[in-house]
Amino acid sequence: MGSRAEFSSQTLSVLAALCGQPSAWQHGYALARQTGLKSGTLYPILIRLADRGLVEACWEEEPVPGRPRRHLYRLSADGLATATAALAEAELTTAKVRPDASSRRRRGVAAPVVP
Amino acid sequence: MSWLSQAATAAGRGALRLVPAARREWAEAVWAEAHEVPAGWPRLAWRAGGLGLIAKEGQMTRRTVIGLAFAAAAGAAAWGAWPGSPVSHGAAVQGGIIITLALLAGGPLLTRWVLGPPDSRAARWLRAGFYAAILAVIPVQAAIGLFIGAVPRAGIDRHVWDIVQGAAGPGVPGSSSGGPDWGGEIAILFLTACYVAVILALTARRAPVAPATLAIGVGAGLMVGVVMYALAPLGLNFKYPDRPWLHGWVLELFVVLAWILVFGAPLIAGAIAGRRCHVPDDPGEASVARAWQGFAAGLISGGVGALFVTVLGGGTTALLIRSASVRDWLYHGQHLTASAVYGRELYASQNVTGYFFLLVAFPIIGLLVGLAGVGLANPAPRLPDGGGPGGPPGPGRPDPLPGPPDGGRQADVKELAGVGGG
Numbered sequence A: 001m002g003s004r005a006e007f008s009s010q011t012l013s014v015l016a017a018l019c020g021q022p023s024a025w026q027h028g029y030a031l032a033r034q035t036g037l038k039s040g041t042l043y044p045i046l047i048r049l050a051d052r053g054l055v056e057a058c059w060e061e062e063p064v065p066g067r068p069r070r071h072l073y074r075l076s077a078d079g080l081a082t083a084t085a086a087l088a089e090a091e092l093t094t095a096k097v098r099p100d101a102s103s104r105r106r107r108g109v110a111a112p113v114v115p
Numbered sequence B: 001m002s003w004l005s006q007a008a009t010a011a012g013r014g015a016l017r018l019v020p021a022a023r024r025e026w027a028e029a030v031w032a033e034a035h036e037v038p039a040g041w042p043r044l045a046w047r048a049g050g051l052g053l054i055a056k057e058g059q060m061t062r063r064t065v066i067g068l069a070f071a072a073a074a075g076a077a078a079w080g081a082w083p084g085s086p087v088s089h090g091a092a093v094q095g096g097i098i099i100t101l102a103l104l105a106g107g108p109l110l111t112r113w114v115l116g117p118p119d120s121r122a123a124r125w126l127r128a129g130f131y132a133a134i135l136a137v138i139p140v141q142a143a144i145g146l147f148i149g150a151v152p153r154a155g156i157d158r159h160v161w162d163i164v165q166g167a168a169g170p171g172v173p174g175s176s177s178g179g180p181d182w183g184g185e186i187a188i189l190f191l192t193a194c195y196v197a198v199i200l201a202l203t204a205r206r207a208p209v210a211p212a213t214l215a216i217g218v219g220a221g222l223m224v225g226v227v228m229y230a231l232a233p234l235g236l237n238f239k240y241p242d243r244p245w246l247h248g249w250v251l252e253l254f255v256v257l258a259w260i261l262v263f264g265a266p267l268i269a270g271a272i273a274g275r276r277c278h279v280p281d282d283p284g285e286a287s288v289a290r291a292w293q294g295f296a297a298g299l300i301s302g303g304v305g306a307l308f309v310t311v312l313g314g315g316t317t318a319l320l321i322r323s324a325s326v327r328d329w330l331y332h333g334q335h336l337t338a339s340a341v342y343g344r345e346l347y348a349s350q351n352v353t354g355y356f357f358l359l360v361a362f363p364i365i366g367l368l369v370g371l372a373g374v375g376l377a378n379p380a381p382r383l384p385d386g387g388g389p390g391g392p393p394g395p396g397r398p399d400p401l402p403g404p405p406d407g408g409r410q411a412d413v414k415e416l417a418g419v420g421g422g
Helices: A009-020 A028-035 A039-051 A077-097 A099-107 B002-018 B021-036 B041-057 B060-081 B090-115 B121-149 B155-165 B182-202 B211-231 B248-276 B283-320 B324-330 B338-351 B354-377 B410-420
Strands: A055-059 A071-075
Touching (some): A009 A028, A009 A039, A009 A071, A009 A077, A028 A039, A028 A071, A028 B021, A039 A055, A039 B041, B002 B021, B021 B041, B041 B060, B060 B121, B090 B121, B121 B182, B121 B211, B182 B283, B182 B354, B211 B283, B211 B354, B283 B324, B283 B338
Antiparallel strands (some): A055 A071
16 A cells, blocks of 8 residues: 655654554654654644544543643554555665665675766 | 744634634644743744644645735726726726625635635636636726717717617717616626626535536536637627628538537536436435536536626627727728728627626526436436336345355356346
């Protein structure tokens, strides 16, 4: 269902952050810190993922007194499968695009200097 | 810093109302989360991102562009149509312009509140085209009204004016009556209001009209409009039509084509729209849904056809009285005297009121014929036991077939279908 071509690198970073704790509800600010995304970028991504049924969202049931209720997010079952596949594909594609570089990295060999 | 943060908070809370209800909780979420962000610039940046989200989800850019485009077009139309001081009936024209623009500006807001915004590209394009047409008609109507009301002082032009307008015409030589009177203006305003209401309602989200239906209706209407414009580019007069382009058998062909299209286009549009739309499983609801598509496709085809010929025909007439090159283009190869030119201009200006007849008649013909098209293309389903509309209730839909057993052949399903289907 999901492939790397469908997701931008920023969306993949959000999926990766959510995949880190798939069963736990996470806050927007925590996701922003993990991904390094601004709120104006993070929330549109969360909205699109929720529209596609990949992310579940709900409001905090027991808010901290004196503060408004926070919105919580986690991957749905479909979202977890899609995110896992997309992240694996992304990793595979990255390895295919730069096979020499990755193999050199593994072997600790420096890249040749192109004249 | 604190006042900046407070200002951003206040702006955000006010702007939340601009976001559609389905998206509002997301904007509220950004705002709630801001309390977790460290105070100062980080929190301000977080809230700025929230405002960006509100602008994006509230489609502020599109709304702003649409609003500015409408304001510019409305201003240009009013500027082009606003009567000068010599016009004695200027108040009627000014009133007409103001009320028309108020209708165009307020109509979408009212419709949005009652029926929701347009939610398809076809709906938005239809609205945009309709607004462009109405705004184009405003200066055209004013220019023609001004010309037809201008009374020549004397000479052959005055003689021609007397013939076309009637010797006992209302004009005072050398002055201008300035266009239609209050009665005519009110009739035009009423018709405009009807068009605005129908188009806005049919293109709203909660209207039971599919986007494809809108497109089909517009396509059929444009065909009607093109043929009607070729036949009547300088107003509509059944008795003494002025047709500068068509002659001989081509003219007869277009007349036949026009009659066929006036009734055939909404018929076919209604039939296609009724067949294309997705309908509920319930036969009764499906019939109602199809009827809506046929009604809307026919109504839109009639309205678009009439509006198309009105805008182009009115525009051609307005250009005829203002531009010598358009005059030469229309009457190419004809050597017309000055009085003959004036007579044709006056005649065309008077005949433009004939488009009013099309604006009323075509939508009515369209909706009736469109409904007939749906009925012809989608006859009421007959139940096997003879039950139908008005008859005894049938046995209802057969139960769904069971799935094949594990390892069962596809042929088994076909056999079951043969049994179940009777």
